[in-house]
Amino acid sequence: xxxxxxxxxxxxxxxxxxxxxxxxxxxxxxxxxxxxxxxxxxxxxxxxxxxxxxxxxxxxxxxxxxxxxxxxxxxxxxxxxxxxxxxxxxxxxxxxxxxxxxxxxxxxxxxxxxxxxxxxxxxxxxxxxxxxxxxxxxxxxxxxxxxxxxxxxxxxxxxxxxxxxxxxxxxxxxxxxxxxxxxxxxxxxxxxxxxxxxxxxxxxxxxxxxxxxxxxxxxxxxxxxxxxxxxxxxxxxxxxxxxxxxxxxxxxxxxxxxxxxxxxxxxxxxxxxxxxxxxxxxxxxxxxxxxxxxxxxxxxxxxxxxxxxxxxxxxxxxxxxxxxxxxxx
Amino acid sequence: xxxxxxxxxxxxxxxxxxxxxxxxxxxxxxxxxxxxxxxxxxxxxxxxxxxxxxxxxxxxxxxxxxxxxxxxxxxxxxxxxxxxxxxxxxxxxxxxxxxxxxxxxxxxxxxxxxxxxxxxxxxxxxxxxxxxxxxxxxxxxxxxxxxxxxxxxxxxxxxxxxxxxxxxxxxxxxxxxxxxxxxxxxxxxxxxxxxxxxxxxxxxxxxxxxxxxxxxxxxxxxxxxxxxxxxxxxxxxxxxxxxxxxxxxxxxxxxxxxxxxxxxxxxxxxxxxxxxxxxxxxxxxxxxxxxxxxxxxxxxxxxxxxxxxxxxxxxxxxxxxxxxxxxxxxxxxxxxxxxxxxxxxxxxxxxxxxxxxxxxxxxxxxxxxxxxxxxxxxxxxxxxxxxxxxxxxxxxxxxxxxxxxxxxxxxxxxxxxxxxxxxxxxxxxxxxxxxxxxxxxxxxxxxxxxxxxxxxxxxxxxxxxxxxxxxxxxxxxxxxxxxxxxxxxxxxxxxxxxxxxxxxxxxxxxxxxxxxxxxxxxxxxxxxxxxxxxxxxxxxxxxxxxxxxxxxxxxxxxxxx
Numbered sequence: 001x002x003x004x005x006x007x008x009x010x011x012x013x014x015x016x017x018x019x020x021x022x023x024x025x026x027x028x029x030x031x032x033x034x035x036x037x038x039x040x041x042x043x044x045x046x047x048x049x050x051x052x053x054x055x056x057x058x059x060x061x062x063x064x065x066x067x068x069x070x071x072x073x074x075x076x077x078x079x080x081x082x083x084x085x086x087x088x089x090x091x092x093x094x095x096x097x098x099x100x101x102x103x104x105x106x107x108x109x110x111x112x113x114x115x116x117x118x119x120x121x122x123x124x125x126x127x128x129x130x131x132x133x134x135x136x137x138x139x140x141x142x143x144x145x146x147x148x149x150x151x152x153x154x155x156x157x158x159x160x161x162x163x164x165x166x167x168x169x170x171x172x173x174x175x176x177x178x179x180x181x182x183x184x185x186x187x188x189x190x191x192x193x194x195x196x197x198x199x200x201x202x203x204x205x206x207x208x209x210x211x212x213x214x215x216x217x218x219x220x221x222x223x224x225x226x227x228x229x230x231x232x233x234x235x236x237x238x239x240x241x242x243x244x245x246x247x248x249x250x251x252x253x254x255x256x257x258x259x260x261x262x263x264x265x266x267x268x269x270x271x272x273x274x275x276x277x278x279x280x281x282x283x284x285x286x287x288x289x290x291x292x293x294x295x296x297x298x299x300x301x302x303x304x305x306x307x308x309x310x311x312x313x314x315x316x317x318x319x320x321x322x323x324x325x326x327x328x329x
Numbered sequence: 330x331x332x333x334x335x336x337x338x339x340x341x342x343x344x345x346x347x348x349x350x351x352x353x354x355x356x357x358x359x360x361x362x363x364x365x366x367x368x369x370x371x372x373x374x375x376x377x378x379x380x381x382x383x384x385x386x387x388x389x390x391x392x393x394x395x396x397x398x399x400x401x402x403x404x405x406x407x408x409x410x411x412x413x414x415x416x417x418x419x420x421x422x423x424x425x426x427x428x429x430x431x432x433x434x435x436x437x438x439x440x441x442x443x444x445x446x447x448x449x450x451x452x453x454x455x456x457x458x459x460x461x462x463x464x465x466x467x468x469x470x471x472x473x474x475x476x477x478x479x480x481x482x483x484x485x486x487x488x489x490x491x492x493x494x495x496x497x498x499x500x501x502x503x504x505x506x507x508x509x510x511x512x513x514x515x516x517x518x519x520x521x522x523x524x525x526x527x528x529x530x531x532x533x534x535x536x537x538x539x540x541x542x543x544x545x546x547x548x549x550x551x552x553x554x555x556x557x558x559x560x561x562x563x564x565x566x567x568x569x570x571x572x573x574x575x576x577x578x579x580x581x582x583x584x585x586x587x588x589x590x591x592x593x594x595x596x597x598x599x600x601x602x603x604x605x606x607x608x609x610x611x612x613x614x615x616x617x618x619x620x621x622x623x624x625x626x627x628x629x630x631x632x633x634x635x636x637x638x639x640x641x642x643x644x645x646x647x648x649x650x651x652x653x654x655x656x657x658x659x660x661x662x663x664x665x666x667x668x669x670x671x672x673x674x675x676x677x678x679x680x681x682x683x684x685x686x687x688x689x690x691x692x693x694x695x696x697x698x699x700x701x702x703x704x705x706x707x708x709x710x711x712x713x714x715x716x717x718x719x720x721x722x723x724x725x726x727x728x729x730x731x732x733x734x735x736x737x738x739x740x741x742x743x744x745x746x747x748x749x750x751x752x753x754x755x756x757x758x759x760x761x762x763x764x765x766x767x768x769x770x771x772x773x774x775x776x777x778x779x780x781x782x783x784x785x786x787x788x789x790x791x792x793x794x795x796x797x798x799x800x801x802x803x804x805x806x807x808x809x810x811x812x813x814x815x816x817x818x819x820x821x822x823x824x825x826x827x828x829x830x831x832x833x834x835x836x837x838x839x840x841x842x843x844x845x846x847x848x849x850x851x852x853x854x855x856x857x858x859x860x861x862x863x864x865x866x867x868x869x870x871x872x873x874x875x876x877x878x879x880x881x882x883x884x885x886x887x888x889x890x
């Protein structure tokens with residue numbers, strides 16, 4: 001069920017969200033990614049109907065839903081803090097959207113049992129939200145959003161209120177859930193690693209504009225501009241002349257694409273700092289004028305602070321920028 | 330732009346339409362009326378500014394103006410000076426005592442005034458043991474009654490300011506060794522300047538519109554002795570000079586508008602003030618017992634009049650007029666209660682009935698409006714300022730045009746007159762209470778309801794109401810309190826007690842407040858009856874205070890009402 005945003009504009013003081021045209025990938029896991037203040041939450045709220053755009057149209061399934069209030073759009077939203085009704089049990093929380101639709105009691109019960117089973121909360125249904133853990137509360141919130149069988153499921157920063165440990169587990173679960181139900185999910189986050197991990201497709205926002213969209217690998221490997229390059233993953237950025245590259249002002253490359261050597265290399269400098277991260281090490285090398293280059297090495301390689309080091313970078317993994325925009329080498 | 334949601338419109342329009350019709354129209358109509366005079370036949374004639382020109386000739390006006398200024402200035406000054414030490418002790422001892430301190434604010438104003446006049450009676454009152462002077466003829470007694478009844482609210486506002494000082498600042502002061510009086514001057518008072526200012530202005534407004542103590546006290550002191558502009562305007566209206574009354578009311582409206590502007594500004598202010606803290610100021614905490622003594626003194630001040638009215642109400646008719654008065658009744662009698670109920674029942678029925686109906690009406694109007702104002706920004710800042718303006722202006726200024734409307738509708742001297750007009754005094758205060766309450770309501774629950782398919786009306790009924798019981802119960806308590814103690818509207822719109830022999834006519838609608846005033850008048854003077862009526866009139870609000878104390882405390886503690 002394709003969802004398309006057309007000419008959406010929304011102003012808040014100095015900030016303006018502006019999306020010319022964008023269609024979310026159907027029956028897939030979409031991520032809206034961006035730093036805070038980039039307009040990603042506003043985008044989500046406009047889709048849900050909680051915010052009304054200054055101009056533009058929202059088309060869902062060939063139907064213009066722009067003027068429909070949230071309660072008439074068939075869209076599920078899981079709030080960042082879950083927003084469960086504290087005076088209702090998990091069961092009654094999940095039942096709310098169905099009761100509003102005046103469904104029969106048996107049908108409601110059947111649907112709740114089914115969604116609770118999918119989400120693994122069948123044994124928590126009689127508890128109140130305050131008696132549930134953060135993760136369980138989230139599942140109840142997801143169940144409440146899913147039980148009405150919405151056309152789209154919106155997730156607002158779904159992992160931000162969870163402990164670092166279960167975050168990875170939950171993001172796997174969310175992806176599995178999307179695959180199982182074969183529905184369109186739109187997940188909003190500021191965490192690029194999280195986005196890369198779950199997304200089929202990423203919409204990357206900055207300052208209210210879409211700066212790039214596409215598959216995670218595309219965005220990582222072929223960033224359209226300096227912002228995208230710097231925002232996603234670890235990155236190095238150097239003046240082009242330092243690497244003897246012509247036709248560009250700046251050159252970027254990823255720490256894992258470079259190699260540290262004892263002597264030689266296109267760049268040379270001194271080891272400034274070594275960070276041991278278990279699976280790999282990140283070595284900061286100071287090259288000319290105090291510029292730092294980060295290189296990823298295997299944990300067994302032994303580099304000491306102050307040691308001289310050379311850096312080798314295959315030409316093919318360089319990303320060239322002119323006027324802040326990526327150019328083909 | 331998106332259309333205004335019809336459900337939000339439906340939720341807010343009843344209260345907004347009511348308030349506009351019943352406040353803006355009277356203000357305009359009152360101004361027009363002030364340009365007319367009424368002849369002996371009751372016909373109105375246009376007379377230009379003659380009512381205003383009469384200000385210069387009115388022989389009483391000088392005295393009345395000086396009384397008005399005295400009440401207006403001394404009430405807030407005493408209130409603030411007395412409230413600060415009490416708030417400090419309260420903070421130290423613990424807010425559990427707040428409940429006792431709030432007692433006087435829950436006594437109906439007419440009852441409060443009667444209590445004091447009973448107590449200061451030079452022969453039969455407690456004053457017999459204290460002074461030879463007849464305090465009843467002094468205008469300072471009016472100030473005393475004002476302060477007794479308004480001090481709790483002033484204390485509450487200042488206390489809630491102190492309670493909201495961030496813990497980190499308290500901790501920093503403590504680490505820096507700033508304590509006791511020095512802390513009060515360097516930390517506490519400078520940070521609660523906005524609350525002190527708000528309390529001062531609110532009490533100035535209370536002082537400016539002093540009415541009930543004058544109504545009760547005039548029968549003891551004599552005509553015109555205690556009058557202020559508010560009472561005088563009412564008196565002129567009552568004695569059939571509506572044009573001149575309207576002119577005085579226009580003058581008061583201008584004054585109250587100016588004051589309410591200051592009040593609204595003071596609520597928005599975030600200013601703090603640096604106070605000099607001389608080095609000799611002790612920088613150590615006073616021992617706890619000092620705070621307890623302070624608290625005890627205040628409680629004596631608050632509770633003695635209540636004790637006295639109960640004691641008097643239980644005395645036998647003979648003991649009542651014995652000189653010297655007995656401090657503790659020698660024998661307990663229910664004679665006063667029987668006497669009082671024999672005449673007072675219809676008044677009591679009206680007060681209970683109308684106050685109950687108005688509490689429901691008020692909530693039905695206020696809660697949805699406050700919800701849409703807080704969560705959907707209905708009316709924006711303009712409506713909010715207007716609500717505050719209505720809170721800061723006395724209902725007295727509407728009586729003349731309202732009287733005309735009620736007369737046209739044939740509702741004078743019926744329950745209908747009171748049911749239709751009481752929301753003017755209760756809707757603004759309850760909207761303000763609930764607006765502040767709903768500002769803290771988790772917006773996401775409201776949005777979650779919409780995502781679950783509820784329109785704003787259903788959201789309000791299914792999500793908001795069940796989760797705001799404590800706020801609504803506090804609003805209900807205030808709505809009842811104001812309706813139960815109302816005096817100006819029943820005085821203006823009714824003239825006989827409820828006709829119990831034809832109960833379904835609902836005609837005759839004088840309230841219990843009026844009954845107390847009647848018992849207090851020199852003609853029917855009955856101290857025992859007044860005392861018994863005073864006790865009875867205090868019971869319903871005190872029951873509400875008792876059962877609502879936990880919810881009240883939550884609202885009081887978080888910024889006050």
